[in-house]
Amino acid sequence: MKERKNIVIPTTITIGFFVLWEIACRLLHIDVFILPQPSTIVASIWQHGSVIVDHSLQTFMTTMLGFVLAVVVGLLLGMLVGASPAVYNGIYPIMVGLNSIPKVAIVPILVIWFGIGTVPAVLTAFSIAFFPIMVNVATGLVTMEPELKDVLRSLGATKSKILWKVGIPRSMPFFFASLKVAIGMAFIGSVVSETIASNSGIGFLMMTASARFDVPLVFAGLFVIAIMGVGMYEFFAVLEKRVTFWAQRGNELVV
Secondary structure, eight states, X not given: OHHHHHHHHHHHHHHHHHHHHHHHHHHTTOOTTTSOOHHHHHHHHHHTHHHHHHHHHHHXXXXXXXXXXXXXXXXXXXXXXXXXXXXXXXXXXXXXXXXXXXXHHHHHHHHHHHOSSHHHHHHHHHHHHHHHHHHHHHHHHHTSOHHHHHHHHHTTOOHHHHIIIIIHHHHHHHHHHHHHHHHHHXXXXXXXXXXXXXXXXXXXXXHHHHHTTOHHHHHHHHHHHHHHHHHXXXXXXXXXXXXXXXXXXXXXXXX
């Protein structure tokens, strides 16, 4: 019953949102150039289906490459930062400073280094996605109770054993929570780069459509990005429940 509610309620709200959008556009006679109706956007997706699929696959590929790189680097740096106060004091301020730089500002530099194409999009997705992973993994390690460490040391556990046997498993809920955030940010990074320095991808498609004042196609691109983002978010949400079920509280059923 609870699982059915978890599906029915969001679906109903989503459908209701698009129905209200459609009705508002018709009643207020909003020009398609300003805000196209959902039905018009769906028609645009159907009309340009093959082109949208090709560009979507490109965006998905670059996003996942950047995301996987972000997971590897973020996990390793998070472990280093969380396990070592010296590394925390040395690296963390630099990481915070780099994360504060608007990612759209680094795309022109990446174009100079690597040219227009896939590489800048992958690196932009990576640069915007790895920081939340690193911070959450480090937080999971740093917040380990001192009393627990003392008990483990008294039982003869070394620092490395405490890290691998207790610290890393304890940080897994933080890690999977960061994945759900980072995947959306990775899509943002890829699309931002594609709008500036690419000849393929959803971002490029949206830019060319806006240049032709084809607003429904622009919104179609937004719809596709949203669908991919929600799909990947749900994938990691299900994976989180299965891997860190021991940390889930208040659930009657673990999926």
